[in-house]
Amino acid sequence: METRFARDSAVIGAGDGRYDASLDDGWMREPGRLANGGYLLAVAARAMAAAADDRDPVSVTMHFLAPAEPGPARIDTEVLRHGRRHSTVAARFQQGGREIARVLGAFGALSHNPPVQFRDRTPPDWPNPDACVTWRGAFDDAGVTPPPIADRYDMRVPPGIGMWPLPAEGPDWSSGGYFRWADGDPADIFDVLAAADRIPSSVFNVPDIGAVWAPTIELTVEIFARPVAGHLVVRCSPRTVTDRYFEEDGELWDSAGALVAVSRQIALLGTKS
Amino acid sequence: METRFARDSAVIGAGDGRYDASLDDGWMREPGRLANGGYLLAVAARAMAAAADDRDPVSVTMHFLAPAEPGPARIDTEVLRHGRRHSTVAARFQQGGREIARVLGAFGALSHNPPVQFRDRTPPDWPNPDACVTWRGAFDDAGVTPPPIADRYDMRVPPGIGMWPLPAEGPDWSSGGYFRWADGDPADIFDVLAAADRIPSSVFNVPDIGAVWAPTIELTVEIFARPVAGHLVVRCSPRTVTDRYFEEDGELWDSAGALVAVSRQIALLGTKS
Numbered sequence: 001m002e003t004r005f006a007r008d009s010a011v012i013g014a015g016d017g018r019y020d021a022s023l024d025d026g027w028m029r030e031p032g033r034l035a036n037g038g039y040l041l042a043v044a045a046r047a048m049a050a051a052a053d054d055r056d057p058v059s060v061t062m063h064f065l066a067p068a069e070p071g072p073a074r075i076d077t078e079v080l081r082h083g084r085r086h087s088t089v090a091a092r093f094q095q096g097g098r099e100i101a102r103v104l105g106a107f108g109a110l111s112h113n114p115p116v117q118f119r120d121r122t123p124p125d126w127p128n129p130d131a132c133v134t135w136r137g138a139f140d141d142a143g144v145t146p147p148p149i150a151d152r153y154d155m156r157v158p159p160g161i162g163m164w165p166l167p168a169e170g171p172d173w174s175s176g177g178y179f180r181w182a183d184g185d186p187a188d189i190f191d192v193l194a195a196a197d198r199i200p201s202s203v204f205n206v207p208d209i210g211a212v213w214a215p216t217i218e219l220t221v222e223i224f225a226r227p228v229a230g231h232l233v234v235r236c237s238p239r240t241v242t243d244r245y246f247e248e249d250g251e252l253w254d255s256a257g258a259l260v261a262v263s264r265q266i267a268l269l270g271t272k273s
Numbered sequence: 274m275e276t277r278f279a280r281d282s283a284v285i286g287a288g289d290g291r292y293d294a295s296l297d298d299g300w301m302r303e304p305g306r307l308a309n310g311g312y313l314l315a316v317a318a319r320a321m322a323a324a325a326d327d328r329d330p331v332s333v334t335m336h337f338l339a340p341a342e343p344g345p346a347r348i349d350t351e352v353l354r355h356g357r358r359h360s361t362v363a364a365r366f367q368q369g370g371r372e373i374a375r376v377l378g379a380f381g382a383l384s385h386n387p388p389v390q391f392r393d394r395t396p397p398d399w400p401n402p403d404a405c406v407t408w409r410g411a412f413d414d415a416g417v418t419p420p421p422i423a424d425r426y427d428m429r430v431p432p433g434i435g436m437w438p439l440p441a442e443g444p445d446w447s448s449g450g451y452f453r454w455a456d457g458d459p460a461d462i463f464d465v466l467a468a469a470d471r472i473p474s475s476v477f478n479v480p481d482i483g484a485v486w487a488p489t490i491e492l493t494v495e496i497f498a499r500p501v502a503g504h505l506v507v508r509c510s511p512r513t514v515t516d517r518y519f520e521e522d523g524e525l526w527d528s529a530g531a532l533v534a535v536s537r538q539i540a541l542l543g544t545k546s
Contacts, residue, residue: 058518059491059539061334063361063377065354080375081338085517085541086490088336090363090375102353102363104336104377106490106539109517117542118446118479118514173393206391217359217379218332220493222539224515240532241391242497244358244382245331247535259513262520264537266332266379266495268358269390 003185005152005194009039011047017077019047023095025070028148035068036149037216038197042190044093044103047075049190052087055107056189061220068093068100085109110189112226113258121262123253124158124235129178132156138166149198154180156231162205175202176235186229187254195234196221196250196263202236203246203269213270214246223261230255236263245269276458278425278467282312284320290350292320296368298343302420308341309422310489311470315463317366317376320348322463325360328380329462334493341366341373358382383462385499386531394535396526397431397508402451405429411439422471427453429504435478448475449508459502460527468507469494469523469536475509476519476542486543487519494523496534503528509536518542 008027011019025032027039045057073095081088086108093101126132135155139146142165155163157177162168164175179195181187187195197219204211236250250263281300284292298305300312318330346368354361359381366374399405408428412419415438428436430450435441437448452468454460460468470492477484509523523536 059336061377061491061493063332063353063379065361080336080372088338088375088490099353102361102377104334104375104491106336114515114517116513116515117482118476118511118519120446120510120512173391203391209390217361218334218377218493218495220334220491220537222491222518222520222537224513224518224520237393238391239393240389240497240535242387242389244387245495245497246391247495247497262513262537264493264495264535 004183005181005185005191009042009046009190011043011050011075013050017051019050019075019077021073021075023068023070023073026148026152028070031148033067033069036198037064037219038194040068040093040101041197041219042194044075044091044101045105045193046190048077048089048091048105049107051077051079052089052107055087056110057193057223058086058106058108059222060103060105060193061218062101062103063218064101064216066098066100068095110223110226112228113256114225119259121251121259123233123257126158129156129231132158132177135163152182154182164200164204164211168205173202173205174235174237175199175205178231179234180231187227187232189223189226192223192227192252192261193221195232195252196261199234199236202238202248203241206238206241214267216265216267219265221261221263225258225260227254227260228256241269277456278454278458278464282315282319282463284316284323284348286323290324292323292348292350294346294348296341296343296346298421299425300422301343304421306342309471310337310492311467313341313366313374314470314492315467317348317364317374318378318466319463321350321362321364321378322380324350324352325362325380328360329383330466330496331359331379331381332495333376333378333466334491335374335376336491337374337489339371339373341368383496383499385501386529387498392532394524394532396506396530399431402429402504405431405450408436425455427455437473437477437484441478446475446478447508447510448472448478451504452507453504460500460505462496462499465496465500465525465534466494468505468525469534472507472509475511475521476514479511479514487540489538489540492538494534494536498531498533500527500533501529514542
């Protein structure tokens with residue numbers, strides 16, 4: 001089944017490692033501009049996975065170079081290694097002759113709910129989705145215009161958890177909640193990449209910081225499992241905030257309780273917008 | 274002052290973004306072969322930082338493609354962006370015409386002990402170095418030949434902490450301890466990168482796993498501070514181990530208690546060697 005997200009993030013092979021994409025205006029952070037980082041990561045990873053004989057993304061790192069906007073884009077892939085167990089692929093993501101991101105990734109074989117030999121992580125102890133508030137509704141309540149991407153998915157935020165414009169009550173300064181596509185589509189592995197950088201930064205939740213200018217420099221997602229049908233549980237937490245940079249860690253769980261991915265990003269810490 | 278590590282990891286600009294290095298046989302995991310991953314990361318980052326007008330490494334990701342050995346190597350850098358606050362640089366690390374690693378990094382400005390606005394990490398609560406055992410001595414005690422790199426540094430391991438061949442007593446399955454150069458040289462920021470992948474994998478400490486074949490696929494280090502003089506505190510912990518892959522997280526603190534860097538790697542989980 002082709003989902004809406006699969007269509008919106010599709011790539012078409014043009015030969016010699018080149019893939020063409022059309023960035024959809026439904027995945028912008030502002031009307032007509034500033035493509036969401038997770039969306040760009042998913043588009044790039046689709047091209048890179050295709051170049052790696054459709055292996056699954058296991059680790060993808062993106063460095064953001066310039067903002068992207070709706071319209072044509074191209075991804076030039078280079079397969080650096082194609083081994084028995086995994087492939088390594090580099091990619092340049094360009095739009096209008098300008099490089100908007102450079103990407104590096106490893107592609108291997110993943111399954112649903114793989115055996116876990118050890119795990120020093122636990123899923124969030126949150127009330128079920130019915131006891132949560134909808135993120136989309138929070139914009140109306142706050143009198144704030146939602147970004148276009150807020151209409152694409154059904155995000156349920158647990159009481160007290162921050163997700164701008166919803167304030168965090170603390171002491172958990174995470175952002176997150178239960179994520180589903182608004183139209184009921186199931187999540188696939190590229191949606192997991194997208195979800196790792198789709199929600200407002202958790203640094204906004206930290207007292208005395210708030211909603212600052214926070215452009216991502218580098219985002220890395222390591223993926224352990226294909227998600228089963230149902231919601232994804234997304235939790236992103238601030239870890240270290242200095243005077244110049246901050247680090248945010250994320251975990252993504254599926255509805256069967258499998259850890260599907262972890263993420264980390266480092267971003268510039270700007271002044272309040 | 275030029276330290277031994279600075280000499281051993283030095284690069285010489287050859288024009289057009291190319292840097293030449295000579296991989297030293299003191300930094301191998303086995304005599305004459307298998308260069309340590311942290312050493313390769315430091316060599317690559319020196320070339321990339323030089324290409325970025327000597328800015329400091331803030332985030333560096335390396336994907337490992339093939340083993341490296343002592344002798345000449347070259348790093349071809351490409352500056353993708355040179356902005357006001359940071360630069361983004363890609364690099365190919367080659368030896369004998371074969372690519373051994375691909376690297377992507379961001380370079381900015383770091384200071385000693387920067388102001389911390391928020392931190393959800395705490396340094397290990399370990400006894401001081403004098404109450405620790407020496408890692409080098411553990412090889413003699415275990416009757417195991419140490420790798421060449423074990424002679425290059427003075428590593429003190431807290432009682433009960435695992436660091437192969439020292440067994441972990443648990444329930445903390447971390448590897449780590451206090452790190453200094455054996456010849457008393459101070460650590461610089463490239464040593465921090467090296468230290469992020471210098472010690473035996475913490476996955477070896479996990480019960481029922483042990484010392485397996487565990488080749489790193491991708492290693493990312495985010496750096497927050499230049500280290501002050503004195504030891505580095507290095508702690509690497511297993512987080513998720515499935516049937517195919519494992520994830521290890523690291524933290525590096527300086528002797529003044531500043532978090533200098535965090536690291537994460539994803540590796541293949543092989544069978545016992």
